[in-house]
Amino acid sequence: FDKRFIYDESFKTPLLIRWPNAIKPCTTEDEMVQNLDFAQTFLEAAGIKAPEDMQGESLMPLLKGDNDRWDRKAVYYHYYEYPSVNMVKRHYGIVTKEYKLANFYYDVDEWELYDRKNDQQEMKNVYNDPEYAEIVVKLKIELEALRVKYKDSKDLDEKYIRESLRN
Numbered sequence: 149f150d151k152r153f154i155y156d157e158s159f160k161t162p163l164l165i166r167w168p169n170a171i172k173p174c175t176t177e178d179e180m181v182q183n184l185d186f187a188q189t190f191l192e193a194a195g196i197k198a199p200e201d202m203q204g205e206s207l208m209p210l211l212k213g214d215n216d217r218w219d220r221k222a223v224y225y226h227y228y229e230y231p232s233v234n235m236v237k238r239h240y241g242i243v244t245k246e247y248k249l250a251n252f253y254y255d256v257d258e259w260e261l262y263d264r265k266n267d268q269q270e271m272k273n274v275y276n277d278p279e280y281a282e283i284v285v286k287l288k289i290e291l292e293a294l295r296v297k298y299k300d301s302k303d304l305d306e307k308y309i310r311e312s313l314r315n
Contacts, residue, residue, distance in 0.1 A: 152236040154225045154250045155270055159243070165211065177210050180223045180245065203298055224294035225250075240300075242291040249275075249287040261287070 151158045163181060165171060184204035191198045192206040209217035226240035241250030248262045248270065261275040261284055274280045295301060 152227050154227070154239060154241045154243070154248065159225065165207075167211065171211050172213070175213070177215075178245070179210055179215070179218055180220050180243070181207055181210070182223050222290055222294065224291070224298055224300070226295075226300055240291075240295075242287055242294060244287075247283060247287060249284065249291060259284075 153159065182204065184202075185207050186204065188198045188202055188204045188206040189208060189211070192208045198206070205220065209215065222242050222244045224240070224242055227236060228238045228240075237253045238255065239250055239252040241248060244264075246263070246265055248260075248264055250260050252258045252260055259275045260273045261277075261280055262270040262272070263274055263280070264270070267274075275284060
């Protein structure tokens with residue numbers, strides 16, 4: 149019912165780039181990129197050094213066919229604007245090419261894990277399946293590392309709630 153969820157229907161968006169004489173036409177990639185990478189990419193294309201506090205990564209290695217310089221294995225997502233007009237509950241997660249782990253409604257700590265290779269429609273939550281126990285542990289560790297990298301925490305949610313109640 150909303151475009152703010154981590155499910156692929158909302159989360160996965162094609163990126164089309166045209167750059168004559170720089171990108172070979174009809175080139176395709178399946179790497180993990182995010183919209184927060186755009187600013188660094190534009191700055192690098194313009195020959196401007198990105199500020200240290202920016203969170204994205206320049207897509208230039210992918211655009212120039214230098215994929216060995218691209219090392220992102222996962223992307224982080226956090227939706228925290230609740231309560232609000234859209235009423236999408238707060239959630240965060242990590243997405244890799246193989247799996248998606250999300251903590252939905254973390255005020256009640258509800259987890260979901262999807263095997264993106266075997267369940268492309270994300271219909272079967274395998275979080276409690278013993279076969280995926282090691283993957284859950286590994287992804288939770290990676291998820292917390294990304295939260296630290298992006299300086300994100302549940303404290304930010306509490307701050308947002310307090311500010312929303314004031315308005």
